[in-house]
Each structure stands twice: as C-alpha cells, then as structure tokens.
Amino acid sequence: MSRILIDDREYEVNPQHNLLQVILSLGLNLPYFCWHPALGSVGSCRQCAVTQYMDENDSRGRLVVACMTPIQDGMRIGLDEAQASAFRASVIEALMTNHPHDCPVCEEGGECHLQDMTEMSGHNLRRYRGLKRTHRNQYLGPFINHEMNRCIACYRCVRFYQDYAGGRDLSAQASHNHVYFGREQDGVLDSPFSGNLVEVCPTGVFTDRTYSRHYSRKWDLQCAPSVCAHCAVGCNTTPAQRYDRILRISNRYHHQLNGYFLCDRGRFGYDYSNAPERLRQGYRRSAEGTDIADASALLDELLERIRDPAHAVFAIGSPRASLENNFALSTLAGPEHFFAGIAAGELQCLRRYLSLAARRDSGYATLRDIEQADAALIIGEDVAATSPRLALSLRQLVRNRSLARAREQKIAPWQDAAVRNLGQHTRSPLWQLVPCGTALDDITERLFCAPVDEISRMARALAHYVAGEEAGTGLTAAQLAWIEDAAAMLSQARQPLLLAGCGLAAPDQLDALAELEQALRDRGHEPLLYVGAMESNSVGLAALAQQGFDELTVALEQARAQGKACSLVILENNLQRRLAPDALARLRGLAEHWLVLECLDTDTVQRADALIPVPTQFEQQGTLVNASGIAQRFQAVQSTECAPPWQQLSRAAARQQSSGPHARWAQLAGWHNSDAVRHSLAAAVPIFADIERAGPGVEARIHGAGFQRQSARASGRTAMHAYRQVREFPPPADHDSPYRFSMEGVPGPGAARASVWAPGWNSGQALNRFQQEAGGDWRETADLVRLHFEALDQPPASPLSTRDSAQQWQLIPCYEVFVEELSGYAPAVAERAGPAVLGIDAQSARRLEVNSWDSLELHYGDCSQTLYVQVDPSLPAGSLAIPQRPGFWLAGTDPSPALSLRPALQPLPRPVHLIASDKGGGHG
C-alpha cells in the first residue's frame, strides 16, 4: 500500500492502480469517460484531470490526467483545486458543444453517465453559439440502436468492440470533431458481444433496441438478481420488468464469472418470457379434442397414477429448470423413477464431468481463473458457440504474454494502449484441437482440425507423451508433430488451461482430458480445467439424476413386460432436442400418457396428453449449477399467479388425505417455501450440501428490512390498469423471498442487490461505489458455493456407444451462438440465427458439385429439410457439419444416424443480406 495526500488528507491506496481508480476506490467523486475498469486507461477524454503538486512547498501544481498517472508514495493531489475543477468543467462544456439537448426523449436519460458527470463537473450554462455537427445513424441489426449525434467520442465502444472483444466491423472513422463510430456501411453488428456497447457507451449512442420497443425509465423498472438461462457459464444478470413484461437484461457484475460483460444471447434472449408461445392455461388433450383443465386436477390424477400399482410413472427432469423443481419432481416420482432429460451422449460427458471433479480438489475454473492462465488447449469444444462469454475470457487469456512483456518494460497493465502497442504481435498460446474452425481462430496459435474420434485419440496420445510414454501407434507425422509441440507448449506454461466440453457428445474426449490433466499434474504442473456444459443447470441435473434415457427405455420396457400402463411426467424439456426421431417415436409408443410441465409451447407440449403451465425463470426463485460447478440463486423479477413446479407438486402432495405408499410425499407436502426444498435437498444429496448458502434465505433481512425490487424513486402506481379497474392494487406479496415487489425495504446485500444506484451515480457505473476497489469484487462478497463433488460416489463409467464405422459421413455437430432453445423464442435473437447452413468439406463439395450457398436436401429419419451449403476448407474429408437445430441430427442422440444428402428439388433462393437504414425509414 502507498500513502498519498488528496486535498491535504492522507489515504492509503493500492500502488498498482492508476490515480483515477484509486480516487474512485476511496469513494471520492471524479468524473471520467474513456477509462473503464475492464478496458484500462488511454487518456483521451481528459475529463479526470486533477492537480499534482511537486512537493509540500509547491502551491501551483500542474494538471495531470488521473487515469494516466501512476501512484507514487507520498504524492500530493488536488482534487477540488480550482484550476483542475475549472478544467474539468471546460472539458464537459467542450463535449457538450455538439451533444443534443434530447435528454427528455433519450433512452439513456436517467441512467446516463454523461448526465452524471456533467452534474458532477458543475457545468450547466451553454456558451457555444455555433451549429452542432450532425451524423447519419446506421442500422446495426436487431439488438442495437445507433444515435451518433449523442457521441462524445470517448472511444470506449471501439476499444471494447475491437480491442477487448476482437470484433472487426465497428470502427472509429473520420477525424477531428467528425469522428464517427460505426460500421463501414449499415448492417448487423457481427460480434456476439455487441450488446455490451449499450453499457460501455457513457451516453445514448448505442442503446438496447429490444428495450426500446417497450421502453421504461430506469427508476420505474422492477429488478432482481438473476442468473442467465441461455448457457452453462452462469453469468449474473439483472432482468428488469414493468407491466408484466420483461423489458431488458443488463449485466450484474460477478468478479469471478462474467465481470462487466455478457454475450448477446444472454442479454437479448429474455423475450422468450414475453413470447406468444407462453403457456398460461392447463389442458387435457384426447382424440376428441383439447379441454381446458385445472393444473391441480391434472396433478391429482398424476398422483393417483403413481399410487396405482397397475401404473408405472416415470419422470423426466430438465437441465434448464432449477434444482428445486427437479428435486421436487424426483421426490414425487421417487429417485428410481427420475431420469435426466439429457441426450445420452451428453449425459455420458456430464458423468465424466462429475467423476473428474470428484477426484480433483481444486474444482473447475471460473472465467476469472481462465483470464489469468497463460496457455490454453481446447479439445473438441466450440466454446465460442456453446458458451460465448467464455470465448471473451479466452480473448483476455491470450493477452497475458504481452502483459508480461509490459511488466518487464515497467509499463503498468492499465496503460491499455501502451500494452497493446508493445504486445501487438505477442500472444499467449491458444491451441485448438477441434473438428473444424471456430470463431476463436483469429487468436489461435495452432489450429488442428481432425474428425471427432481422432481428437480423442490425439488427446490421449498427448497425455501419454506428456507422461513420458510412447505417444502411440497409428499416428500420422503431422499428428505426432502436433503432439510434441503441444506437450512443449503446455509444459512451458506457468498455468495452462485445458478446456473441453459436452458439445460433441464424445465422452472419450473427457477421458483423454482426465489423463492429460493427470499427466501434467504428475509432472508438477497445476493445469486449470474447464469442461463446458450445454444448459444453465445441466451440471445440477446430472448430479441429481442417476439415470438417463437409456435407463428410461429399459425401465419402460420392463414395466410394460409386467403389464403396467406407463406414463411420463416431463418437466420443462423438449424431447425433440434430446432424442433421435425414431427414439422419440418409440418413447411415445412405450408411455401412453404424457403430462408436461412447461412454460413454452414446444414440440413435446404438442405431443403431450396434458399440460400444466409453469412460470419462467423470471417469475420464481431457484438455484442453478454452472459449468464451473458453482451453485447460484436467481430471484423472481415479476410476480405471477402461477406457482413454480416444486410448489404445485408440494400442494398436490398436501392435498392427499394420506401419504399412502410414499413417505416422501409427506416431506414434499411440508415444503412451505423454497428454503425448505433446498434444506431437504442438501440433506438428501450430499453433493448439494452447501446450496442453501447460494443466495439469501426467505427470512434474510438487513437491519430488519426486506429487500426492494424497485428503486426508491419509482414513479409508483400508474393509471396503466385503469381500463380494467381504477382501484389501486396492493403490491403482490412474495412469500418465497426476502425481496418485495415494491420500493419498500433496502437494496439487497452485495451482488444480490436488485440494481446499483448511488447519489450522483445514476448509470450502471455506480457499481464502483459498491466494490472493494473500482474494478474489484463486491464490498459485501459472498463465498462462491461450489458443489461438494468429493461427496460423489464414483458413478460407474457407462460403456461408450460405438459409432458405426461404415458410416458414409463423419458428422460434426455445429453449434451457433444464436441458436439456443429459450432465446429462440426472442424475436431479436431468432432474427440473428439466420437460415440453417450445412457445412461440407471441400473434397465432398467437389464430388457433389455444390458450392457455398447452393442448397441440398438432408434426409434424416422421417425428416427431410432443404438447407444451404457452406464449403468449409477446415473440415476433414468426408465431413458434414450439421447445424444443431431441431429436426436435424443432434449430437449425442443417435449413435448411428442414417443420413443422406440429395440435390434440392426446390433450391432455396440465394440469401439476400437485407439492410434497413434510417434513410429508407426502416430504422426505429
């Protein structure tokens, strides 16, 4: 620590930080624009100028820009000094010469950093009499609105988009006061991280286009801490709602996971909650038709069936439902009748995820751990598509070598431009051993593309080689060379990261990963490990359910052999995404009655005999386990009449006169809130022993007060519902949470607060008021709640399904950032998904005489679909990259898919990249 004097008061500060960061960390006010805790300093805006004195005798001092000034022990700073204050006001005045006076109609108004900083600087009177320069705005796609006239040229947007996130299609253009931040021409922003521009921009140049369609001021939003539902990374989010609609998602800082940034799937996927496919009414379907049915009646019938010895009821859990809901279903049906609703191949991978974790004491890496690693080997997984936010962390990982070089040159890591200039050709090694190229290729040092089975073989050979054994036989010279080089690369690293995942549904890759990890450990290395999962609670469900679809089929067949009538109860799971078409048909044949609990009208709901609607994640609280093995609580953002599944099941159990044959039901019936569910779960399944700590309990209070979901400045109730009822309704009660659906109470603790706001800080950058130091962890930080993997009984490694070697094609599952189940119901995300494209290797393309953007007919099971072809030279010969969309072959569903290609009878039209623009009135 260093001691410095600010306005003649002594402070102890972190000497690693720059002066601005230190001043903010002390809770003092100093306006700034171009600096960002994650982006570092460039010193362009000059807004954070302060006076630095040579020594105690210096009375004049000189102006320095705080963000570019390193800390020296004993330095003397004037923060409120007149000359510096006047200069800061002048900077704002200069920025304001061109800034429109549109705050009342600007969507940033009320949470605008520029507004806050303007107030802070004291500038308020306009003296500039000239014309303002104006710009033309661009159409940037379904996520982002562009209003360049508001730009104050802080350069943060391009520094995030290009430098931090590796995007190429947003740039600073032109010069002097005409600097323009946009694309070369109108068009969809390419980067899957474009949504962060909304938060990175200090004013209203880049705003959330989806929010804009149903806009509300920040202070009128009702928010709650949540966790992203759209992949397994577990980014923390703050959804916001008003008038029974989720309006937007913003980033909720998590020091170990997402930091300041989200991916666009996570940010814009929320609209599934407002989709017309939302289910609100239970029904029963028969040959005669569909009848509205009460959920409780349907559940009572279910319980009847479970009690009936002539019936066998099997339950399928959901990797996107909370632990609470899955556990409730498991408790109702009995663990022996509870099955993970996860495709067979993926479940085998998750089993290995668990067994690998059980024998490690350090757990899986967080994103922050990954950003500290200095080398990475990716085995198989296309993380940029399955876990987009993770790819952003890998982009920071490759900078570590240049940061090390900067350290040698005594350049501070926060000197962003200097570090990037110095290390522009220096990267930490990121190697990929994958079936085909990915979005990380531009930062990849060595890309080795091999068929899925070869990847496992090579990874295992690498493990042997690292262990000092023979790499193995049957490897090509190129493979051997790669293995030798990869071993050297990993051995030279201080802390290498090994990364694999479940996407290829290739469990042998994870076995190889385990061997490689062990080999490196035996050699004295401590590699970081990350195994990607597919959905928000895949890991949680795999740890809860002992059985999968294979066991389910066996159980169904046995029950039928015993002459029992079989039925299924399916929790939030679209089986079309888990099973091959013939397997799905077989399941339908084996179980004559399907009861589905679901929030959206999926293919499985269409096949169901009865439906019970359930709330979305935004309408209940629960716990999810991410791929780092961390359990996290999400809170309800809006109230609903519809009870969460655990509660519906609990109430159904309570309605039973006697607990009958099922003693578990007494426990189920006794759950009066979700705390009780978690308490039972922690007691019943040792791996979840700590999950009660993953969030505040129902009884949590701060100084006796509950937690507010609305801001203290909410406009209160409005006439919005007056057409129905003029009487004011009391705010809905939440008996399952310490949070209230009102402005009453206090903000929640630390990261669990509903939103960040501090006096003078209305924008999201108020966050620095709640961090231990600007850019650091929350001041009130809760320990990460990791699963107790060591409590796990080693599950027997399930036998590997053998692939049919006579197959004509090597099939490669091809994941896309904007193709995911829930976010697919959000119109903006669906628009970004684009048409399905079949990847084909160059040799096969020549043989079939097809070129990119020709179309082919793909036949699989009963399905045939016409889709575009993209020739991918990185694909091994004889490969097809199959988009992972329902209706196509899906990874892990089918061990020997019979699939054929034909020339399209009706070729698809050549895709036209439509560009709207504000000239043609398409904007807005």
Next chain:
Amino acid sequence: MERPLTQHLKPDGSALTLAEYRDLGGYTAWKTALDGMAPDEVVTRVKDANLRGRGGAGFPTGVKWSLVPRGEGAPHPKYMVANADEMEPGAFKDRLLLERHPHQLLEGLMLAAYAIEADVAYVFLRGEYVDAARRLRSAIGEAYAAGLLGEHILGSDYSLQLHLHISAGRYICGEETALINALEGKRATPRAKPPFPQISGAWGQPTVVNNVETLCNVPHIIRHGSDWHQGLGLGEESGTKLFGVSGRVCRPGAWELPMGTPIREILEGCAGGMREGYQLKGFLPGGGSTDFLLPEHLDLPMTYESIGKAGSRMGTGTLIVLDDRTCPVGMVLNLERFFAQESCGWCTPCRDGLPWTRQLLEAIESGQGRHEDLDTLAEHCRFMGPGKTFCALAPGAMEPLQSALKHFRSDFERHIEEHSCPYRSSLS
C-alpha cells in the same frame, strides 16, 4: 559561409543522381561508418556535434538515439524513420531537400539506422509530395543497385532494408507517435509517452523518428566531425538551418544559413524585405503553430533559446510574415481552420475546443462577434494550453491565437465594434 545541406543543389531544379552525389563525396560517410565506426561512435559524434531536431521541438538528436537499447540482447527488429510529413503551415524546407537532394537524406537515414542498429528504415512522406516520392523512389532504387542498402552492405555485417511510405496525409502525422500509428496502418492518433518510441515504437519495437533536415545533417557531421558542425552556427547553437520566409516580402523562399542568424538578415537580407506599400506588422517565426513576434524582435538571433525568451518558438524556422494590410483576425482564423480540421479527434480539448475557437473567430471576422468572445478565446488558449491536451497540436494551435490577442487586440475589438472586418472595407 558554408552551406553543407544545399550548396550542391542543381540550379535546374532536378535531383542529384547517385553518381553526382558520389562525385561530391556522397556516401563516403556511410562507407566510413561501415568500415570502422561502431554504432556508439556514430551516436557520440552526433551527440558531440550538438545537432538538435529540426522538426520544431529541437530535441538533441544524439540523445534521442542513445535511448535506444543497443548491443547484445537488444530487441529486434528496430526501426528508423525519416519524418518527411512536412505539413506545418509556412514550412517548405524539407520539400527542397527531398526533391533536390534525396541521396543526402538517404545517407543520413542510413547512418542513423546504423547508429541505432535498426533493421528497417522508412521514409514517411507527405502524400502531396509527389515529385519527392518519384525522386526518392528512384534514389532508393539506385542505392539498392549500388549495394548501399540490403544484406551485408558493402561487405559489412550490417543489413538494412529501406522503404518509402507515402502518407495518406494528416498534419498530426508530423507528431512522431501518430506517425508510427499511421505507419502501422492504424488511425493517426498520438500515443501516450512513456513508453517512448525508442523503447516501444512501430509494432511495439524500438523506433526512432527524425526530421528530414535533421537527418540531412548527419552525413556531414560524420565526414567533417563534431567540431566542424559546432563551428557552423553562430553563438551557442551549432550547424546550419534552412530558414524560409513567406508572406508579402520581395523574395519569398528558403535559405540555408548558420544557426543564430538574426531575423533581420533573413527577412531583409535574403527575402529582400517587405514588398512596396506594405509594412511589417508581425511574423510567426517558426511556422503556423508559433507565437507572433513584432518588428521590435527583428534583431533577435534565430536560436531555440532567444526566440523562446521572446515568447515564441523557432519551430521549423520558417517565417510567416503579417503585413499591415492583411487582417490579423483573418490570418488567425485561417490558421485555426487548419488546426481544427487537422485535429485527429482523439482528445476532447483539441477535438471540440478548436472548432469552437474557429467558430468564434468566424463570428468575429464576419462582424457577428461579441465582446465576451475575446474572453472565451483567451479561456480557450488556457484550456488548450501546454499540459492540458494529449499532444502538442492544440497548444501549438493556440500560440498564434494567444499572441494575436495580445499584440493585435485592437484589431479584434474593431471587428466587434464595427460589425465587420476593417481590412476588408479598406480594400474595397
């Protein structure tokens, strides 16, 4: 009087060829250095010669070179760049050297590259200098063909590649770090220092950027020695300097004269004094970004010191003359238009302050000015003064303005009071 840089320029305006340059002793310094001088010796000789940068800032060249890590273990590649992006209003001295004497520059650039053990050298040339580009290209071709460039030059261990880079053209590229960014293909915005380019310059590697005229001095220093170069100047400063004069003088032009030549000698002796019917009202001694001096300063010697003491800068040494029939407000407006246009847009005071300054001057010049505008302009001079902005562009832009406000305040006031430009009405 010795004029080492320009004495051999051909009167027909064509460039000296390699053969002609060699006949005059060209590239003997290069051979001398390669034959037996260690890079450190070259640095020391230039340091001892007290050669100061001719681009405007006057930083000692030898010192600049000595900050580059050299010897075993030094990072490679290293880069040596000639800053030929001459864009200072009123300056045309480098153009003369580039168009008429390209080999002199190349030899200087090569010696500088040798001194810092550079692997690659660039001439970063202003885009509008098309004749210079043609002549440089041919000179570089000649030098390669003669084995003066390339691998193992003249049988030594030293190899150097030299490229001509034609700039897209921005005033800011004269700033060495912005030049480096432009050379890399990035936006021409300046970089923060430290790290200095000698440590982390082009592509993050050690780099030195020197002005054309500075480099042209180097072969002569190597050939004739430090003392000889010291002796060329009058008084403290060493060497000769190309001085230029533009404005309503009898013979506008550029001349090589000893450092420390009195201004009067340049203005009256070389340029022939004011044209008939015009009186000297003031002048910018070192190009567009320097403070006005007045007729009372005519006897000052042109040195960094003396011009600095008088409240201005010697800058590029190219005088712009303001006569008594030209509106000083219009002249300053013209300059501020240029600087506002050439601001790179990186830092706030320059990007948004200069257009405001321009707008105020336009208002005053067109008779729309208000009295408080003069206070605002004075405020701007402080707002964009030294130490407030990212680089020296805006402080330079403020120099003619702040001195004009001081020396010609009555002209500004008349514009405001009379709601028109008094000079324009007197012309009509």
